[in-house]
Amino acid sequence: MSKREEYERRVEEILMPIIKVNKYELVDVEYVKEGSNWYLRAYIDKEGGITVDDCEVVSRALGEILDREDFIDGAYILEVSSPGLGRPLKKERDFERSLGEEVEVRTYKAIDKQKEFMGILKSYDKASVTLEFEDETEMNIARADIALIRLAFDF
Incomplete structure (x- = not known):
């Protein structure tokens, strides 16, 4: 398993309790390099759609745990968002x-x-x-x- 896959798997494990408590759905987690920056992205959804406040709730909770566990090498930008209209079918x-x-x-x-x-x-x-x-x-x-x-x- 690559580092990228390991990071995505661990972040998914961390996210699941946060997602369940807030009655969201975890659509995907990706750790990707774009230009010179690494991005850790979590895509969430719920019936009726995701709001900015929903993204903030997940981002704060996830960010606190990631800061505490500190298992991702190097700097990255954390983004939590809705998957959007054109989201691929993956799961x-x-x-x-x-x-x-x-x-x-x-x-x-x-x-x-x-x-x-x-x-x-x-x-x-x-x-x-x-x-x-x-x-x-x-x-x-x-x-x-x-x-x-x-x-x-x-x-």
Whole structure:
């Protein structure tokens, strides 16, 4: 396990009690380098959406524990936010919640000369997802071939 993965795992463990007490959902934790800065990001959600106050509650509680435990080497910027409209489906509960919804899928390599697909998420398992298109045809795409899958949204 890489340091990045270890940090994300430990932060997730720390966050879970905070998330449960406040009746939020932990969507994702990521530790990434952008430019010369490292960022530790926690994405939270709840029914009806997340507010700035919700993010502040989690950020303060998490920040206190991270300062006390001090297991992350070097400086980083802590951010707590909502996942936003275009959030990718990553965890099992993301897929479960999105069944029957329209999703956008981008693949690493072309399938039938195409790398982007839009359809209804009909089913999923650890190996693949099944989309249904407007013409009622279905397509099974291996999860290993998926670069991005997220809810589709119209403006």
